Amino acid sequence: MAxxxxxxxxxxxxxxxxxxxDPPPAGHVILPLDWWEQERDAFEGSNAPLGxxxxxxxxxxxxxxxINRFALIELVFPKFGDGRAFSMARLLRxxxxxxxxxxxxxxxxxxxxxxxARCGFDTFQISDATTERLLRxxGAPAYxxxxxxxxxxxxxxxxxxxxxxxx
Amino acid sequence: xYRYDEFDAAFVADRVSAFRDQVSxxxxxxxxxxxFRPHRLMNGLYLQLHAYMLRVAVPYGTLNARQMxxxxxxARVYDKGFGHFTTRQNIQYNxxxxxxxxxxxDELASVEMHxxxxxxxxxxxxxxxxFAGAAAxxxxxxxxxxxxxxxxxxxxxxxxxxxRKFKIAVNGADWDRAAIQVHDIGYQIVRNEAGEVGxxxxxxxxxxxxxxxxxxxxxxxxxxxLLAYTQAIVRVYNxxxxxxxxxxxxxxxLVHEKGVDPMRExxxxxxxxxxxxxxxxxxxxxxxxxxxxAPPALQARAACDAYEARRQTDPRFAAFAANNVxxxxxxxxxxxxxxxxxxxxVPGDATAAQMDAVADLAARYGHDEIRVSHEQNLxxxxxxLDDLPAIYDELAANGLATAxxxxxxxIIACPGLDYCALATARSIPIAQRISERFGEGERARDIGExxxxxxxxxxxxxxxxxxxxxxxxxxxxxxETYQITLGGSGxxxxxxxxxxxxxxxxxxxxxxxxxIVNVYMSVRTDRSEDFLAAYRRVGMQPFKEALYExxxxxxx
Ligand code: SF4
Numbered sequence: 001m002a003x004x005x006x007x008x009x010x011x012x013x014x015x016x017x018x019x020x021x022d023p024p025p026a027g028h029v030i031l032p033l034d035w036w037e038q039e040r041d042a043f044e045g046s047n048a049p050l051g052x053x054x055x056x057x058x059x060x061x062x063x064x065x066x067i068n069r070f071a072l073i074e075l076v077f078p079k080f081g082d083g084r085a086f087s088m089a090r091l092l093r094x095x096x097x098x099x100x101x102x103x104x105x106x107x108x109x110x111x112x113x114x115x116x117a118r119c120g121f122d123t124f125q126i127s128d129a130t131t132e133r134l135l136r137x138x139g140a141p142a143y144x145x146x147x148x149x150x151x152x153x154x155x156x157x158x159x160x161x162x163x164x165x166x167x
Numbered sequence: 168x169y170r171y172d173e174f175d176a177a178f179v180a181d182r183v184s185a186f187r188d189q190v191s192x193x194x195x196x197x198x199x200x201x202x203f204r205p206h207r208l209m210n211g212l213y214l215q216l217h218a219y220m221l222r223v224a225v226p227y228g229t230l231n232a233r234q235m236x237x238x239x240x241x242a243r244v245y246d247k248g249f250g251h252f253t254t255r256q257n258i259q260y261n262x263x264x265x266x267x268x269x270x271x272x273d274e275l276a277s278v279e280m281h282x283x284x285x286x287x288x289x290x291x292x293x294x295x296x297x298f299a300g301a302a303a304x305x306x307x308x309x310x311x312x313x314x315x316x317x318x319x320x321x322x323x324x325x326x327x328x329x330x331r332k333f334k335i336a337v338n339g340a341d342w343d344r345a346a347i348q349v350h351d352i353g354y355q356i357v358r359n360e361a362g363e364v365g366x367x368x369x370x371x372x373x374x375x376x377x378x379x380x381x382x383x384x385x386x387x388x389x390x391x392x393l394l395a396y397t398q399a400i401v402r403v404y405n406x407x408x409x410x411x412x413x414x415x416x417x418x419x420x421l422v423h424e425k426g427v428d429p430m431r432e433x434x435x436x437x438x439x440x441x442x443x444x445x446x447x448x449x450x451x452x453x454x455x456x457x458x459x460x461a462p463p464a465l466q467a468r469a470a471c472d473a474y475e476a477r478r479q480t481d482p483r484f485a486a487f488a489a490n491n492v493x494x495x496x497x498x499x500x501x502x503x504x505x506x507x508x509x510x511x512x513v514p515g516d517a518t519a520a521q522m523d524a525v526a527d528l529a530a531r532y533g534h535d536e537i538r539v540s541h542e543q544n545l546x547x548x549x550x551x552l553d554d555l556p557a558i559y560d561e562l563a564a565n566g567l568a569t570a571x572x573x574x575x576x577x578i579i580a581c582p583g584l585d586y587c588a589l590a591t592a593r594s595i596p597i598a599q600r601i602s603e604r605f606g607e608g609e610r611a612r613d614i615g616e617x618x619x620x621x622x623x624x625x626x627x628x629x630x631x632x633x634x635x636x637x638x639x640x641x642x643x644x645x646x647e648t649y650q651i652t653l654g655g656s657g658x659x660x661x662x663x664x665x666x667x668x669x670x671x672x673x674x675x676x677x678x679x680x681x682x683i684v685n686v687y688m689s690v691r692t693d694r695s696e697d698f699l700a701a702y703r704r705v706g707m708q709p710f711k712e713a714l715y716e717x718x719x720x721x722x723x
Contacts, residue, residue, distance in 0.1 A: 081288065083328025087405045090325055095440060115324035130202060141185065145178040147318045149445040157174055159452055161445050162319050162394065
């Protein structure tokens with residue numbers, strides 16, 4: 001497991017909470033959504049930084065009111081072909097105004113990283129060995145022309161409202 | 168037609184160079200087949216029964232002569248000298264070597280073509296009426312909207328890993344030649360009461376194992392909202408579509424299980440909530456894209472002497488003119504269908520020489536336009552009738568003058584057991600034998616319009632559910648057996664065919680088709696009542712009787 005952020009591997013300040021474990025009061029832990037829903041009262045008044053882990057298929061409405069309580073939201077790609085978290089990321093950023101760290105985890109492969117970033121993810125937990133090796137060797141693919149507006153810094157190209165390039 | 172600018176060309180070039188790198192990693196063993204798979208699928212490369220198959224996108228079925236020459240060149244140099252035009256208006260090559268694929272993609276890019284998104288669970292090639300821009304019954308040319316959708320859906324960061332493939336079709340005429348009601352989204356160009364042009368929106372159609380006709384979500388969508396509304400539909404699908412079972416993953420199942428009203432509410436809510444900022448279409452931009460599709464300046468011609476003279480003296484030419492030429496919106500012109508269904512041939516196949524011949528004809532007589540139809544034929548959309556004799560002679564010299572467009576021998580057939588790894592039965596040989604039985608002559612013309620569609624397994628790539636006569640090849644105890652459905656239709660009167668009863672063996676099936684045709688000939692009021700109309704009037708019973716009672720009698 002290695003955490004990819006802004007074109008480099010970085011140390012991970014966060015820790016996933018294991019089943020049944022008590023969260024340390026200092027925070028920097030990622031809580032599963034079910035856990036959070038049961039224990040949210042215990043965090044009343046606490047400022048400890050918290051993360052939330054959300055499985056694909058969970059409607060964002062279920063935790064929308066708590067979004068600003070979280071410094072990090074982690075969305076799961078159980079298989080690279082399960083693309084639900086792409087839409088969830090866009091909704092979190094564009095509709096619900098989430099500004100914290102949006103983390104991709106699960107089957108995160110090299111060729112999806114730029115797409116994930118363009119949907120609003122900013123950190124990527126890499127468990128695939130080939131992806132990790134390729135990222136170390138050559139970094140993530142960085143295509144420079146898009147036919148849709150994305151969440152990374154981008155500039156319009158011409159009169160087409162949908163075309164973009166990095167900028 | 169649309170022309171790439173620098174941005175579009177560079178977009179494709181970037182993708183080709185990335186794929187070249189991936190292929191070399193695969194060939195060097197640095198990548199396993201499993202790791203390579205998503206990359207090759209992004210680039211239209213399938214692993215078939217005997218070899219790789221490369222599917223090249225022909226956006227909304229429109230090609231110019233230069234592109235068709237290039238397709239011929241690729242067939243000649245990198246394949247076995249032919250290509251196969253598909254029911255998705257694309258072309259497939261069945262024998263490319265993996266190591267050649269990057270070079271093929273470079274060749275394609277040099278004529279503004281690619282293979283992006285011709286496979287995988289993404290938004291596939293957007294299809295449109297193959298008579299677009301030429302037919303007399305058109306409200307507006309659908310292709311500018313198909314092009315806008317094509318661009319916006321290319322490597323879409325949110326929608327490249329959908330539950331399943333996603334197909335969009337756009338039709339601009341009263342007659343639905345694009346079969347929009349059997350697509351995931353069908354856009355029908357309509358005029359509302361205020362006289363504005365927009366789209367009726369259909370969603371959740373599809374064939375395959377669970378055939379369904381699309382449901383209407385909207386009577387009228389303003390043009391400006393085309394992308395925003397498409398985004399809303401695809402987003403609801405991406406979030407809610409089933410991912411637990413590949414055969415229940417298309418949007419049609421979501422619409423069916425959720426119900427059309429809740430589906431509409433979900434889409435409308437998503438549409439209302441989403442920002443329009445970047446995907447609302449300004450009228451100026453629609454006009455700019457439309458200008459690429461401006462029709463050629465054709466002069467109306469009152470008299471067509473050369474055409475008439477040949478028609479009077481040459482019955483074969485007259486038959487071709489009657490069957491394969493559709494009225495053009497400009498007098499004295501026609502829309503010419505070039506049948507890729509020679510009698511006894513493989514539906515949709517064209518040799519390199521034939522592709523070159525069609526390209527030359529388009530350049531010389533056809534304002535540089537060629538279309539691929541979802542019925543696996545080619546079309547010259549803008550032809551002066553007085554040029555038709557010369558065109559006909561050239562087609563005939565290349566084995567392309569089969570006068571059977573829309574007739575019983577103009578059969579759609581999927582590749583079936585001859586190529587496809589999923590097939591349960593052969594489909595091409597059945598098509599060949601039916602075509603030989605009925606031909607293109609007097610008898611076929613007397614039978615009139617009749618669409619036969621054949622699939623080699625329940626995945627229904629041959630669209631048999633919407634054939635006037637549909638044939639589905641199955642395997643029962645190691646033997647091929649063919650089920651027959653009647654009364655399907657993919658046009659604006661869309662309907663799914665009804666099963667006649669037990670299936671027929673490969674030996675029996677052509678006789679069974681003949682019996683069905685004989686019933687039709689005996690019940691029709693006159694020649695103007697085509698097969699579908701007659702079937703809809705008299706129902707299944709007389710066909711059933713002829714099929715099963717006679718065969719019982721024969722068995723005793
Ligand atoms: S219908 Fe079946 S046999 Fe025919 S091409 Fe599709 S998957 Fe293959």
